[in-house]
Amino acid sequence: MAILVDECSRVLVQGITGREGAFHAARMRAAGTNLVAGVSPGKGGQTVEGAPVFDAVAPAVAATGADVAVLFVPARFARDALIEAADAGIRLVVCVTEGIPVRDMAEVTAHLSRRGALLVGPNGPGLITPGRCSAGIMPADVFTLGSVGLVSRSGTLTYEVVHELTQAGIGQSTVVGMGGDPIHGVGFLECLELFEADAETEAVVLIGEIGGQGEERAAAYVRDHVSKPVVAYIAGFGAPPGKRMGHAGAIVEGSSGTAAEKKAALEAAGIPVAPTPADVVPLLQAQLERRRSP
């Protein structure tokens, strides 16, 4: 089970002949991913990491049955590559690219939802079901298979929290990096719904940051729809208003989107918020113990 990807996922890499694409295709395969194809316009006929390279996504899907696409494409070409993947019938598109214009992403997300395709990213590390499928750029060594689901807006913080979890003997079912852009695909809500329904997930960790209302909406969703334990970490309490803190989406606008507001909303919904990334572990352990010994 897990969510979104597992050993049955047939992964295609767009931009596989580029430096980043080739590097991460090799890492994904080493992490257990069933890499079935690559796409690079004009480079069809080659083989990269044992995968045949095609000029376009549609023939790659027809020949290999790929259902997940991971994009390593520069920002100005990302809109076209995302639409091509969805039009070829890809079920889940993972976009690592940073710096895609907001207008392009608004158009892409509208088009993908009409096609029924899911998007993870952009401007994020993708997702991983440890040992079974890595679709993106997460460092697989940090992860270990287990029963905690994690969804996050920040790459490095994800690795840090997962590292702590793994050190403490707590494995992960699936870890999703939703990306740091204001307009993105799958978010807290979608992942919470999937984790709640997933038999292999026992508890969920949310990692949020300043900007937008995603954490507040997640809090309300957990209160109304999630029976599994959820703990959270929020970054950006010290961020001044009006400044983008590295991620395009990490910005306090007026007095909206502050870390304090998000923490309050999560705690009001009964979700403990860890003061540091490392503190996620004891909070989660306490929640799991309470659940296991009612």
Add this chain to the structure above:
Amino acid sequence: MDLLEHRGKSLFAGAGLPVLPSRLACSPAEAQAAAVAIGLPVAVKAQVKTGGRGKAGGIRLCATADEVVAATADILAMNIRGHGVTCVLVEQAVAIARELYLAISCARTHRVPLLVFSAEGGVDIEEVARRKPGALVRTAVDPLLGLCDYQVRDVVAAAGLDGELAGPDGTPTKQALAGVVRALWRLYHESDATLCEINPLVVTAAGAVVCLDSKVTIDDNALFRHADLKAEAHAAKEDREARAHEAGLSFVALEGDIGVLGNGAGLVMSTIDQIAAAGGSAADFCDIGGGARADKVATALDVILSAGTARALLVSIFGGITRCDEVARGLVQVLGHRRVDVPVVVRLDGNAAAEGRTVLADAQILGLTVAAGATEAVRLAVAGAAAPAGAGALQAGPKTPRED
């Protein structure tokens, strides 16, 4: 990138939105010449990237040239919410019959542009929503379909304008308003804006519709499609931010005295929070991104230290794919050649962290302390910033099991 009113209005004019004759002036003499050319009375308006300038006295109505000179001198001397004023917009004054509000912005939650119109401008939109819901239109624009005619009609209906009303050129006021709504959508879409706000959008006593203010934000990620705006964005950046940006770093100056750099936006934000929780205060946000390139680290150090406000430096690295020993070698390369006068604390965790700590320890760099984990690193940096200058290397405490 936020645009000043006058720059937003030049985009407005280019998009066919009605604006009044105006000129930019950077001195009382220039303002006087502008007022004479435009014709009195005029409004003299501070050009600052912040709201609330009207309340702060940054907009003055002037009937004579002497008043223009005096008002401009006053406004150029102002500081509005931390923003100095370097120029004013001298704009034709107009008799206002009604104030409206119109804006298009990016609604993150719904992943679409959102058009908001209020028949009452200059007041809190949420208050209008409660008190007079019929006067408010909030409508999502489909990014693939664009603004539809029915949405424009909804706005015009909500405005409640007299059907007989027409401007000096004979254009019905309702028709003029519809034109403004369509033009603003075109501008928003074509210029890759994330905000286009007209507050107030006014109906003049003569029945014309005029954009009295402009607030425009352009998506930084889309500047590759807008060469002219890209050049302006670069020129407008604070010196340090511009240098950091050129080197591929994300940098934001903060008020405190502990310089911070790390790999990853979330990680750096988290480090800043932990510094505050430990009683310290960060001097900056600086994300060097992935990889271990020494030149990036060197630029980051220069940018952070050039302000002279940092009394300690905290380098926080979590190695994912990046190996900590490579980052450590980059740090040695930089710090081995460049004397840093403040205590430096380095925290390395994740991929090859132990090897990285060994590299740093072997290099024996004066004033550099390798912390055993994030918590200790923060504690040491806060203590270092509070210590008298030249106190030397910091004493690392005993390792706690969790940080080891």
